Amino acid sequence: MIKKHIHTEAIQPYLKQKNTFPCNKKQQFILEGAPVSGLYFIYEGCVKVFKQTANKNSQIIRFSKNGEIVGHRGFGTNYVYDISASALTDSILCNFSTDVLIEMLHKTPPLMFDFMLFYADQLQKSEANAKRFAQMTVREKVINGLLFIMQKFGQTDSFINITLSRKDIADFAGTSTDQVIRVISALKKEGLLNAKGKRLGIPDVEKFEAQLKETQYFLEG
DNA sequence: GCATTAATTGGTC
DNA sequence: GACCAATTAATGC
DSSP states (O other), X not given: OHHHHTTOGGGHHHHTTOEEEEXXXXXXXXXXXXXXXXXXXXXXXXXXXXXXXXXXXXXXXEEEETTOEEOGGGSSSOSBOSSEEEESSOEEEEEEOHHHHHHHHHHOHHHHHHHHHHHHHHHHHXXXXXXXXXXXXXXXXXXXXXXXXXXXXXEETTEESSXXXXXXXXXXXXXXXXHHXXXXXXXXXXXXXXXXXXXXXXXXXXXXXXXXXXXXXXXXX
């Protein structure tokens, strides 16, 4: 979204004010409850956005990859971040301070417009999301989650282009690590899933999708 | 290579 | 389906 505008004349001065820094795998760069420090653009890599829940569990809200932004919810009226974010792979991030961002948006209406579309889209997805979670079986949650991850990060040679821990998959699908492992090994036995160590892959997407009953569309996008 | 983490399996409630 | 314990595999240094 920012990328699309990156060559327009008007925003060049602001781009100089961004702070680019590397973020290694597992490193957390947004802490829930911490004061907002602007918005992050993912220049390279993959990132997860999550929320801590009561015990020691967490819920993964969404994944982001290069070209996308994180921390946009802290922008505007919020004083502190209501989510945490950490890198899933070694990444390169750009931080735009809230001030710079505001000015940039004011001076660049097309960018502002794209931001608006982005927010509207996010809202729509999160509403669609909320409905569908409760009545899914564990197996369906896991299948659904894996499908989404595959769709988002893509697959080469029948293996998904990212390696997530079983815990991350569980946090995303809304189950426990135990359950994820059990579903995965069942799917493996059924020949619906490739698994080599931590790497997973879907050999036959159609067959895999067919495991989901009726009204199941993907999470997010 | 060793030490720490993560994955997996099996069992109990 | 949640929780725990024991074993084994993967990973970091």
